[in-house]
Amino acid sequence: MGKPLPQYMIDIKKLSGMIGIQISGTEVRIGALTSVEDIRNNQILKRHFASLTQAAEQFAGVQIRHRATIGGNICNASPAGDLLPGLYAADAELTILSKGGYRRQSIREFIIGPGKTTLKPGELLYNIHLPITGRNSKFYKLGLRQSMAISVVNLAISWESSSAGAFHFSLTSGSVAPTVVYLKHFADAVNSSPRDLDTFLPLIDKDISPITDIRATSDYRRKVLKNIVRHELKTILEAPVV
Amino acid sequence: MIKSPLGSRISRIDAADKVTGKTKFLTDMSVPGMVYAYPIYSSIPFGHITDINSAAAESLTGFIGFYTHKDIPGKNQVGVILPDQPLLVEKTVRFMGDVIGVVVADTHENARKAASLIDISYETLEPVFTIEDSKNSSGPLLHETNIACSHRVIKGDISKGFETSHHIIEASFTTPVQEHYYLEPQGCIVIPGEDQIYIIGSLQCPYYIQKAVAAITAYAMENIIVEQAPTGGAFGGKEDVPSEVCARTALAALMVKRPVKMVYDRKDDMQITSKRHPFQMHYKIGVSNSGEILAAEVRLEENAGAYATLSSVVSYRASIQGLGPYRIPNVKMESTSYYTNLPPNGAFRGFGSPQAAFGHERMMDIVANKLGMDPIEFRLINIIRSGDSTITGQELVTSVSAEETIVQARDAAYWTDIRSKSTPDSRYITGMGIAVTHYGNCLGAAGWHMDGSGASVRIREDGQIDVAFGLVEMGQGALTAVAQMTAEALGVDISRINVLPTRSDRLPDSGPSVASRNVVMTGRAIQDAVSKLTPPILKAASDMMDFPTGLLELKNDQIIDGQTGNSISFDDVLQYMFTHNIPTQSEGWWHVPPLKFDPQTGLGEAYFTYSYATHLAKVRVDTVTGLVFVDKIWAAHDVGKAINPAGIEGQVEGGIAQGIGWALTENFRYDQGKVITPGLTTYLLPTAGDIPEIKTIIIENPAPDGPWGAKGIGEPSIIPTAAAIANAVSHALGAPINDLPITPENVLNLIQRKAP
Numbered sequence A: 001m002g003k004p005l006p007q008y009m010i011d012i013k014k015l016s017g018m019i020g021i022q023i024s025g026t027e028v029r030i031g032a033l034t035s036v037e038d039i040r041n042n043q044i045l046k047r048h049f050a051s052l053t054q055a056a057e058q059f060a061g062v063q064i065r066h067r068a069t070i071g072g073n074i075c076n077a078s079p080a081g082d083l084l085p086g087l088y089a090a091d092a093e094l095t096i097l098s099k100g101g102y103r104r105q106s107i108r109e110f111i112i113g114p115g116k117t118t119l120k121p122g123e124l125l126y127n128i129h130l131p132i133t134g135r136n137s138k139f140y141k142l143g144l145r146q147s148m149a150i151s152v153v154n155l156a157i158s159w160e161s162s163s164a165g166a167f168h169f170s171l172t173s174g175s176v177a178p179t180v181v182y183l184k185h186f187a188d189a190v191n192s193s194p195r196d197l198d199t200f201l202p203l204i205d206k207d208i209s210p211i212t213d214i215r216a217t218s219d220y221r222r223k224v225l226k227n228i229v230r231h232e233l234k235t236i237l238e239a240p241v242v
Numbered sequence B: 001m002i003k004s005p006l007g008s009r010i011s012r013i014d015a016a017d018k019v020t021g022k023t024k025f026l027t028d029m030s031v032p033g034m035v036y037a038y039p040i041y042s043s044i045p046f047g048h049i050t051d052i053n054s055a056a057a058e059s060l061t062g063f064i065g066f067y068t069h070k071d072i073p074g075k076n077q078v079g080v081i082l083p084d085q086p087l088l089v090e091k092t093v094r095f096m097g098d099v100i101g102v103v104v105a106d107t108h109e110n111a112r113k114a115a116s117l118i119d120i121s122y123e124t125l126e127p128v129f130t131i132e133d134s135k136n137s138s139g140p141l142l143h144e145t146n147i148a149c150s151h152r153v154i155k156g157d158i159s160k161g162f163e164t165s166h167h168i169i170e171a172s173f174t175t176p177v178q179e180h181y182y183l184e185p186q187g188c189i190v191i192p193g194e195d196q197i198y199i200i201g202s203l204q205c206p207y208y209i210q211k212a213v214a215a216i217t218a219y220a221m222e223n224i225i226v227e228q229a230p231t232g233g234a235f236g237g238k239e240d241v242p243s244e245v246c247a248r249t250a251l252a253a254l255m256v257k258r259p260v261k262m263v264y265d266r267k268d269d270m271q272i273t274s275k276r277h278p279f280q281m282h283y284k285i286g287v288s289n290s291g292e293i294l295a296a297e298v299r300l301e302e303n304a305g306a307y308a309t310l311s312s313v314v315s316y317r318a319s320i321q322g323l324g325p326y327r328i329p330n331v332k333m334e335s336t337s338y339y340t341n342l343p344p345n346g347a348f349r350g351f352g353s354p355q356a357a358f359g360h361e362r363m364m365d366i367v368a369n370k371l372g373m374d375p376i377e378f379r380l381i382n383i384i385r386s387g388d389s390t391i392t393g394q395e396l397v398t399s400v401s402a403e404e405t406i407v408q409a410r411d412a413a414y415w416t417d418i419r420s421k422s423t424p425d426s427r428y429i430t431g432m433g434i435a436v437t438h439y440g441n442c443l444g445a446a447g448w449h450m451d452g453s454g455a456s457v458r459i460r461e462d463g464q465i466d467v468a469f470g471l472v473e474m475g476q477g478a479l480t481a482v483a484q485m486t487a488e489a490l491g492v493d494i495s496r497i498n499v500l501p502t503r504s505d506r507l508p509d510s511g512p513s514v515a516s517r518n519v520v521m522t523g524r525a526i527q528d529a530v531s532k533l534t535p536p537i538l539k540a541a542s543d544m545m546d547f548p549t550g551l552l553e554l555k556n557d558q559i560i561d562g563q564t565g566n567s568i569s570f571d572d573v574l575q576y577m578f579t580h581n582i583p584t585q586s587e588g589w590w591h592v593p594p595l596k597f598d599p600q601t602g603l604g605e606a607y608f609t610y611s612y613a614t615h616l617a618k619v620r621v622d623t624v625t626g627l628v629f630v631d632k633i634w635a636a637h638d639v640g641k642a643i644n645p646a647g648i649e650g651q652v653e654g655g656i657a658q659g660i661g662w663a664l665t666e667n668f669r670y671d672q673g674k675v676i677t678p679g680l681t682t683y684l685l686p687t688a689g690d691i692p693e694i695k696t697i698i699i700e701n702p703a704p705d706g707p708w709g710a711k712g713i714g715e716p717s718i719i720p721t722a723a724a725i726a727n728a729v730s731h732a733l734g735a736p737i738n739d740l741p742i743t744p745e746n747v748l749n750l751i752q753r754k755a756p
Ligand SMILES: Cc1cc2nc3c(=O)[nH]c(=O)nc-3n(C[C@H](O)[C@H](O)[C@H](O)COP(=O)(O)OP(=O)(O)OC[C@H]3O[C@@H](n4cnc5c(N)ncnc54)[C@H](O)[C@@H]3O)c2cc1C
Pocket: A032, A033, A058, A059, A060, A061, A064, A067, A068, A069, A070, A071, A072, A073, A074, A075, A076, A080, A081, A082, A083, A119, A123, A124, A125, A126, A148, A149, A150, A151
């Protein structure tokens, strides 16, 4: 019947200082209590971090999007969290607040396992920082129904938009390992020779360790992630250069 | 005033209260002094109880009592057809969910907690979960035999039929469990009185409960009063199951001598209660070169779960409908239900029809494919028309519209154009599929003895009219249809009609609200009641107007003299009747006409009339992920007469949504008898986003025995959907989909196996 209830519970959701999305110098700063719905509709994010707005678009359903916060999605540390691949791909940094002051940590160090973070008692996730780099990004979610679905596999891709030919792809994927993972082996290979994409797909297996659960088998996750990566990269590679 | 002649689209009369939250459902209700009960159920699939220790539960604050089979004053039996199911287990538990006892406490939470503290020890037995294991089990049987029931249809000479066939084609199919997932879990409140027990609950048949509770408590049936609370969905899941829920609560109420409420939590509801039977099916069909079906041999096997409950209804109906609405001269059909150590499967929208439809309609496509024929062309060669006989040898004469449903759906969908089109986009492959089905209305020959229902009409002095009916509203729109039919029968405005909640003492045993029988049975009973009420009304008018009754007619709230056109208002006549002490109430009854049927051969009149339907599905298969998207469904239904076309559309859209869920996303699963999809994050009901545009085509070919010609629609709406989708996906892939659900993993495997 779940975990025992603590003696006191504090609802932090209305602390207005922790809600909002702003550009501050060379980064975008998102308050930890910003709702997924606000992320979905935000023009700054749409322009600089499309993978995040796209993830928010496909997140749960409308009621949940209004209640769910980005901070909650991070602290939940679910392997299937939909905002996470985009945040990893954007090299997000987090500020964590406590009585003693602030500490700053990258998201990939903050999340250490399924449901596990470095958050200590007395700490609060305060802000999310996204360095503006001018890179493009997109997000793909595979769920078993059109809304209110936990991802079977999700994927964020970011790439260089300026120099034609050199894409410098970075791929992050969820629901295929205990935490979101970078598909590093595959990305390195494909960045050196994008046209041979098909032959590098097996390298994806080096970075993932999917499990079989109620939603899908590990075999399907391996197979479908490769199909999705292949399809998404081809779409990017074949798009006319602007 | 809302004018509502029969056949016009009107909003549900219960809609406003439901959407504004005014309607009180069972969970919203409480009575003074009420306490709460919760069931304790087996945590193993098969075994003997060796010890029950309730010490920990008893020391919990709020604990009131714990009761087992030993406390039952009457007979410990709730089997609705076969007496194979104890209310509370005495020794042998047969599934995880078999209820052993009931705990009573001061709150629902404490009752649930106390239930979890009852410690039960078992000696385990080797369980069987699949049909094959049940057949081949060398271990202990579940009951005297592992076969719960069987039915057959034997017609003509199949060996001759196959001999003369040019092609003989065989295939096997399987379908999964489906959970009803009614919005509101099982629940009731029982109030014990001096010599009466009053029960209010979320249910489909008050009379079943009356019988079950009388047997358990040893009370006279008349002293058990059962009322239906507004019910948040049922789909068959509240046909027989509430008898158990209410009988356990009644036992608790008698023991503690206080009102007791019991509501199952969703997870426990899913572990304890009935579901749609999984089927495995084998079809062998012989056809001529010209596409005529000459012989069919079919084996249907159903997983009944631990108790027979309503398996025989499912097995019977599947055997009758298992070859669809086609003319087939030589038939051998066998349908058998096997006991397994799973929750008992029972009634679910269609009673085995969607499963059988998946078998026969996949088979029709497979045979058409083999003959190189268009699936519609092949079906039209064999379709049943007026004057033809069903596989049971029943000659159908009136209201036979299978062909019309095919033709209208085909033309609306531009079938030929769309089906032959190649896909412009290489990622997605489109497919078109068809399924054609028939559905025997009401309980049929096997349930004929209980296929009668009543209604009563009482005109009040203020001109309002109270109608009581023996069947129930459970979300399908019965109240609205009953109001419309009463208004129509009397010739008055619908705003006068007030439909009363169903209560067991208002009418004689009218049976369950199942088998799409509500409009048919209640409509005819209303006509019967009104036919007794109209003569005194006309007589009163004739006395007032001084005119022969023969020329008077009740219409538009007036009694009109057909010759002169003179009229007098309904209200004035009522005043006259009340001052002259003329009774203004009557009771009506209708029983399904006699059916000649031989259960040995399965030949004869299986049902008194049939509803026909064709669904066409257009799907898109994603070759990257294997996901299937349903783009559109055309649904042509022959309903005899649409009492409320908006209500028909509601039923069709709801049935299709449930059919899509069963076909694609729901995927109910057990692990060693334990439900591993016990909630909405794992049991994926389709969302609004998963439901495509639905084009409902209503065909009205009146059935002489139906009220104003009406036939049932509640179940026909779900029956063809999954088969049509599977046929569409098979068409898209060029590979057969013979098992449900259609998971992306299986689809992707099929695609990649086919890829060079
Ligand atoms: C029906 C449903 C559908 C869902 N669909 C999706 C989906 O499609 N995709 C998806 O990724 N997730 C989904 N979720 C999961 C969940 O809603 C999200 O992870 C959401 O972002 C959580 O946000 P919250 O604000 O509600 O966090 P909460 O649930 O309130 O918190 C989660 C945890 O984080 C802690 N926490 C929250 N904020 C902070 C903070 N600022 N500092 C420190 N600790 C904090 C809380 O104490 C708690 O332990 C779904 C959940 C439900 C119920």
